[in-house]
Amino acid sequence: MVQKDILQEEMKAVDYVQVYESPQFKEFLKRKRKFIIPMTVFFFIFYFTLPILTSYSTILNTPAIGDISWTWIFAIAQFVMVWILSSIYVRKANTFDDEAEQIIRDQLK
Amino acid sequence: MDPIVIALFLAIVILTLFVTYIAAKKTKSTGDFYTAGGGLTGFQNGLAIAGDYLSAASFLGIAGMIALKGFDGFFYSIGFLIAYLVVLFLVAEPLRNLGKYTLADMINARFDARKVRGVAALSTLTIVLFYMIAQLVGAGALIQLLFDIPYTVAVLIVGCMMTIYVLFGGMIATSWVQIIKAVLLMAGMVIVSFMVLLKFNFNISAIFTEVKTATSYGADYLNPGIHYTEPLGTLSLMLALVLGTSGLPHILMRFFTVKDARTARRSVITATWTIGIFYILTLFLGFGAAIFVGEATILEANPGGNMAAPLLAEAIGGNILFAFISAVAFATILAVVAGLVLSGASALAHDLYGQIIKKGRISDKQQMMAARIAALGVSVVSILISLYAQYLNVAFLVSLAFCVAASANLPVILYTVYWKRFNTTGAVTASLCGLISALVLVSISPSVFSPVEGAALFVGEPIFPLDNPALVSVPLGFIGGYLGTILSKEKDYARFAEVSVRAHTGFKVHNK
Numbered sequence: 001m002v003q004k005d006i007l008q009e010e011m012k013a014v015d016y017v018q019v020y021e022s023p024q025f026k027e028f029l030k031r032k033r034k035f036i037i038p039m040t041v042f043f044f045i046f047y048f049t050l051p052i053l054t055s056y057s058t059i060l061n062t063p064a065i066g067d068i069s070w071t072w073i074f075a076i077a078q079f080v081m082v083w084i085l086s087s088i089y090v091r092k093a094n095t096f097d098d099e100a101e102q103i104i105r106d107q108l109k
Numbered sequence: 110m111d112p113i114v115i116a117l118f119l120a121i122v123i124l125t126l127f128v129t130y131i132a133a134k135k136t137k138s139t140g141d142f143y144t145a146g147g148g149l150t151g152f153q154n155g156l157a158i159a160g161d162y163l164s165a166a167s168f169l170g171i172a173g174m175i176a177l178k179g180f181d182g183f184f185y186s187i188g189f190l191i192a193y194l195v196v197l198f199l200v201a202e203p204l205r206n207l208g209k210y211t212l213a214d215m216i217n218a219r220f221d222a223r224k225v226r227g228v229a230a231l232s233t234l235t236i237v238l239f240y241m242i243a244q245l246v247g248a249g250a251l252i253q254l255l256f257d258i259p260y261t262v263a264v265l266i267v268g269c270m271m272t273i274y275v276l277f278g279g280m281i282a283t284s285w286v287q288i289i290k291a292v293l294l295m296a297g298m299v300i301v302s303f304m305v306l307l308k309f310n311f312n313i314s315a316i317f318t319e320v321k322t323a324t325s326y327g328a329d330y331l332n333p334g335i336h337y338t339e340p341l342g343t344l345s346l347m348l349a350l351v352l353g354t355s356g357l358p359h360i361l362m363r364f365f366t367v368k369d370a371r372t373a374r375r376s377v378i379t380a381t382w383t384i385g386i387f388y389i390l391t392l393f394l395g396f397g398a399a400i401f402v403g404e405a406t407i408l409e410a411n412p413g414g415n416m417a418a419p420l421l422a423e424a425i426g427g428n429i430l431f432a433f434i435s436a437v438a439f440a441t442i443l444a445v446v447a448g449l450v451l452s453g454a455s456a457l458a459h460d461l462y463g464q465i466i467k468k469g470r471i472s473d474k475q476q477m478m479a480a481r482i483a484a485l486g487v488s489v490v491s492i493l494i495s496l497y498a499q500y501l502n503v504a505f506l507v508s509l510a511f512c513v514a515a516s517a518n519l520p521v522i523l524y525t526v527y528w529k530r531f532n533t534t535g536a537v538t539a540s541l542c543g544l545i546s547a548l549v550l551v552s553i554s555p556s557v558f559s560p561v562e563g564a565a566l567f568v569g570e571p572i573f574p575l576d577n578p579a580l581v582s583v584p585l586g587f588i589g590g591y592l593g594t595i596l597s598k599e600k601d602y603a604r605f606a607e608v609s610v611r612a613h614t615g616f617k618v619h620n621k
Contacts, residue, residue, distance in 0.1 A: 068314055078187050
């Protein structure tokens with residue numbers, strides 16, 4: 001019985017264009033993009049600001065805490081950013097997983 | 110040689126061979142061989158990614174560079190880590206959802222053309238070979254210093270070990286060697302950093318104050334600009350570091366060892382934390398070496414600064430810690446080269462032989478055979494080249510590998526998943542433009558031609574000004590793919606719909 005189900009599933013050709021164009025998938029993709037694109041733009045800007053500032057100015061060389069300058073604070077902030085963004089990503093991605101499973105249940109099976 | 114060094118060295122050899130023996134018994138199919146049957150947990154794979162990624166260049170090279178050049182060495186730490194955001198946000202999950210064993214598999218989810226697979230396999234092999242030679246030559250020189258054995262013997266030992274792991278234990282052995290290495294490396298880093306911090310009563314600010322007077326650079330030591338004086342050169346390097354990682358075949362391959370995108374994501378998180386902590390600690394190793402070992406002694410041991418970390422261990426922890434850090438360096442080298450052999454073998458045996466020459470009509474048994482022969486081939490070729498390259502300055506090969514990965518692989522990966530209009534011609538032109546421009550520009554750059562004898566591979570005036578050409582070659586890869594696509598007629602909207610649905614939902618049709 002179970003085997004028969006799997007066989008039937010294999011036989012059924014999936015119309016991906018139909019899924020792709022469905023409002024459900026379109027909406028899902030839009031939400032994903034609205035999250036990923038601004039985040040990606042943000043971390044690239046944050047990252048490149050450091051070498052740009054250190055290469056073209058000495059503004060970060062001023063001391064922040066004792067002998068630790070702003071350069072180092074900014075450098076360590078890069079690490080903090082990675083950990084914060086990756087946690088945010090995981091939380092968000094888990095909700096995307098639920099949506100993806102819903103699409104598979106509704107349209108692909 | 111110190112008996113403790115020999116004991117720890119042998120302990121690593123025996124432990125990894127034992128792991129290989131167990132793995133060999135579990136390796137029954139091609140899937141086991143290439144991807145450990147997709148059976149690793151997110152945490153295990155995360156550690157393995159860290160083990161695969163943190164090479165001796167990271168461990169010894171960055172610590173040495175921070176010790177000798179201050180802040181500029183830390184640029185590498187930052188770039189190598191932020192790269193994981195690119196992997197996490199853009200690459201890991203679609204890759205896991207679309208691929209099977211190799212990067213080319215993922216691209217082939219969209220394009221059947223054999224030339225696309227061929228070009229992808231070509232760039233994989235280029236990266237693997239360059240990276241491996243850099244690792245092996247570096248390893249030979251390093252082991253020579255650490256354990257006082259001749260270069261040739263050192264290269265042969267590392268070469269034989271990596272061949273044994275991959276040939277018999279495939280991905281299962283490789284993964285576990287990488288996990289063991291990651292744990293050892295992190296332990297070593299934490300111990301040494303802890304001892305450095307202890308000397309300053311955990312007052313980080315005091316370390317900064319101390320290091321200001323420890324080197325010949327004085328207060329400038331803490332400011333950027335000692336090594337990287339050329340703004341565009343710095344930016345180009347930073348670009349290669351941040352984009353290169355998501356195109357490195359041995360890193361990408363690690364995402365096929367987990368069962369789904371969710372686990373792939375979890376492994377990136379574990380890897381990101383491990384790698385992040387590691388790179389923060391490089392700071393204490395670097396500063397510690399500058400303070401407790403001193404510039405002159407570091408330079409005397411090795412002009413590249415590679416001995417900074419082991420010498421620091423010796424200075425603050427005596428012979429035992431020196432032996433332990435040396436053993437960690439050895440394990441580090443083994444884990445990275447094993448990962449490289451495996452990804453090279455997969456491109457040769459799976460992509461070129463199995464899919465292109467045999468057109469996929471090949472039994473599982475034949476595939477395993479081909480994979481093992483390819484692993485042996487990749488190993489032998491890279492060992493032979495490395496034996497001859499002892500006196501060449503091959504430091505540029507690592508940055509070249511990152512540059513090829515960023516310029517040839519990343520554009521194709523991103524276009525395949527995210528660009529509707531992208532087509533076969535575009536995939537070929539993107540890869541070739543990125544690959545060729547990276548190769549040509551590096552070969553006429555200051556890292557290959559230097560007027561100072563011994564500073565680079567050849568003596569002469571460089572034609573191209575940047576050490577790392579990523580600033581030019583990455584845009585060329587993207588532009589090449591764009592032009593190749595819009596100048597050719599082919600469109601396959603249905604195929605893109607399929608790739609997009611599968612990449613984003615993780616849906617798989619059975620037996621496909």
